[in-house]
Amino acid sequence: MSTVSELKDATADFLERAGALTRFSSRLLWITPAGFLRPRLLAQQVYNAGALSLAIIMISGLFVGMVMGLQGHDLLARIGSEESLGTGAALTLLKELGPVVTALLFAGRAGTALASEIGLMRATDQLTAMEIMAVDPMKRVVLPRFLGGVISMPLLTGIFVMVSIFGVQLIGVQYFGIDRGQFWSEMRSYVELSDVSEGLIKGLVFGVACSLIAVFEGYNAEPTAEGVGRATTRTVVVSAVATLVLDYIVTALLL
Amino acid sequence: MRKNRAIDVSTGLFVLLGIAAIVFLVTQISNREFTSHGNAYKVVARYENVGGLKVGAPVKVAGVTIGRVEDIGYDMTVFKAVVTIDIDTRYDQIPNDSYFNIFTAGLLGGQYIGIETGGSEDYLKDGDQIEFVQNAIVLENLISKYLFGQAIKETPPGQAPAAATGSPADAGNK
Numbered sequence: 001m002s003t004v005s006e007l008k009d010a011t012a013d014f015l016e017r018a019g020a021l022t023r024f025s026s027r028l029l030w031i032t033p034a035g036f037l038r039p040r041l042l043a044q045q046v047y048n049a050g051a052l053s054l055a056i057i058m059i060s061g062l063f064v065g066m067v068m069g070l071q072g073h074d075l076l077a078r079i080g081s082e083e084s085l086g087t088g089a090a091l092t093l094l095k096e097l098g099p100v101v102t103a104l105l106f107a108g109r110a111g112t113a114l115a116s117e118i119g120l121m122r123a124t125d126q127l128t129a130m131e132i133m134a135v136d137p138m139k140r141v142v143l144p145r146f147l148g149g150v151i152s153m154p155l156l157t158g159i160f161v162m163v164s165i166f167g168v169q170l171i172g173v174q175y176f177g178i179d180r181g182q183f184w185s186e187m188r189s190y191v192e193l194s195d196v197s198e199g200l201i202k203g204l205v206f207g208v209a210c211s212l213i214a215v216f217e218g219y220n221a222e223p224t225a226e227g228v229g230r231a232t233t234r235t236v237v238v239s240a241v242a243t244l245v246l247d248y249i250v251t252a253l254l255l
Numbered sequence: 256m257r258k259n260r261a262i263d264v265s266t267g268l269f270v271l272l273g274i275a276a277i278v279f280l281v282t283q284i285s286n287r288e289f290t291s292h293g294n295a296y297k298v299v300a301r302y303e304n305v306g307g308l309k310v311g312a313p314v315k316v317a318g319v320t321i322g323r324v325e326d327i328g329y330d331m332t333v334f335k336a337v338v339t340i341d342i343d344t345r346y347d348q349i350p351n352d353s354y355f356n357i358f359t360a361g362l363l364g365g366q367y368i369g370i371e372t373g374g375s376e377d378y379l380k381d382g383d384q385i386e387f388v389q390n391a392i393v394l395e396n397l398i399s400k401y402l403f404g405q406a407i408k409e410t411p412p413g414q415a416p417a418a419a420t421g422s423p424a425d426a427g428n429k
Contacts (some may be wrong), residue, residue, distance in 0.1 A: 043262075043263065043266050044262065044266075046266050046269070046270065047262050047265060047266040047269070050266070050269045050270075050273070051265045051266055051268070051269035054269055054272075090284055094280070094284070152269075152273075154273070154277075155269070155270065155272075155273025155274070155276070155277070156273065158273050158274075158276035158277040158279075158280060159272060159273055159276045161276070161280060162276040162279050162280060165284065184283075187284060188283075188284065188285065189311075189313070189365060190365075191284050191285045192285055193281065193285045195285065196277075196280045196281055196284065196285050199280075200277065
C-alpha cells in the first residue's frame with residue numbers, strides 16, 4: 001500500500017517539476033532579448049561560465065586527445081593503417097566526444113556553480129529582496145547566467161576539440177612517428193565542413209540544456225542548506241542524462 | 256575597477272580563443288584549404304566514367320597537388336560526365352595536350368586526377384577543354400577482365416595482370 005502511494009507521489013512530483021520547467025523556460029525565452037540589453041552583466045557571466053572553465057576544458061581535452069592517440073594507434077596498427085589516425089580521431093572528437101565531454105565538464109564546473117549561487121541567493125532571501133525592490137530576478141540574475149552558459153558552450157567545444165586534436169597529434173606524430181603530412185592531409189581530405197558544424201550545433205544544444213537545468217534547479221531550490229546541496233547534485237545528474245539523451249536525438253536528426 | 260578590467264580582459268581572451276578554435280577547425284581540419292586561396296583558373300574535362308571521384312578531390316601533377324575538382328556534372332548531349340577543375344594560378348604552364356587521368360590512391364583509397372604532362376608548346380588557360388582523358392578504373396571491371404582474360408588466353412599468372420590492365424589509353428601512356 002505504501003509503495004503504491006509512494007510511486008504516486010513520485011509521479012506527481014515528476015510531473016510537477018516537468019510543468020514548472022516548461023513554465024520557467026517559456027518565461028526565460030520570452031525575456032531573452034532583454035538579456036542583450038545589459039552586455040555588462042552578460043560579459044560577467046560569460047567570464048564565470050566560460051573563461052573560468054577554460055583550464056579544466058583544456059587539460060581534459062589534452063588528455064582525452066592523448067588517450068585517443070594511444071588507443072587509436074593500437075587499433076589502427078592491428079589493421080595496418082596508422083595514418084588514418086588523424087581522420088578517425090578528428091571525426092570522433094568533432095562529432096561526438098568533443099561536445100559530450102565538454103557538456104559533462106561544463107555541467108560539473110559551471111552548472112554546479114550557477115545552481116548553488118542562485119540557490120544560495122534564494123536561501124538567503126536575496127531574490128525576494130530584489131522582487132520587493134521591483135527588480136525582476138529572472139532578468140537580473142537568471143537570464144544573464146543562462147545566456148552566458150549558452151554563449152560559452154560552443155566556444156568551449158571548439159577549444160576542447162582543437163586542444164584534443166593537438167593531443168592526438170602529439171602522440172601519433174611525435175611519439176609513434178606517423179608522418180606529419182600524411183596525418184594532416186588524410187584528416188583534411190575526409191573531414192567535411194558539415195562535421196565541424198555538427199559538433200558546434202551539438203555544443204549549442206547541450207549548452208542550452210545544461211544552462212537551463214542549472215538555473216532552473218538553483219532558482220527552485222529549497223531555501224535551506226540541504227536544499228541548495230540537493231539542487232546542485234540534481235543539476236549534475238539531470239544535465240548528464242539530458243546531454244546523453246539529446247546527443248542521441250541530435251545525431252539521429254543530423255545524420 | 257581594476258578587478259573589473261581583469262575580468263573583461265580574460266572574458267575577451269576566452270571569446271577570442273573560442274572563435275580562433277572554431278576558425279581553426281573550419282579552415283585547417285576540414286577540406287577547404289585550396290579553394291580559400293581563390294587564385295585559380297578553371298579547365299573542363301569530359302569523362303565516360305568518373306567512378307568514385309568527388310568534388311574537392313585533389314588534382315596532382317608528378318604527385319604534387321596543384322588543384323581541386325570544383326564541380327562534377329553530366330552532359331546529356333554527349334553522355335559524358337563534365338568535371339570542372341580548379342588549378343592554382345601558380346601552375347600556369349601545363350601543356351594543353353596533357354593527359355588528365357583518374358587514379359585511385361592506394362588500393363581502395365579516394366580517387367584523384369593525375370596529370371601526365373604532354374609536349375605541346377601551348378599551355379592550358381582558363382576555360383579550356385581537356386582533350387586527352389583516361390576514365391576511372393572500376394575495380395569490378397578490372398577483376399572481371401583479369402578473370403576472363405586468364406580463362407581465354409591461359410597466360411601464365413605472372414603476365415596476366417599486365418594484359419588485363421591494358422585499357423587503350425593506358426597502353427598509349429606506357
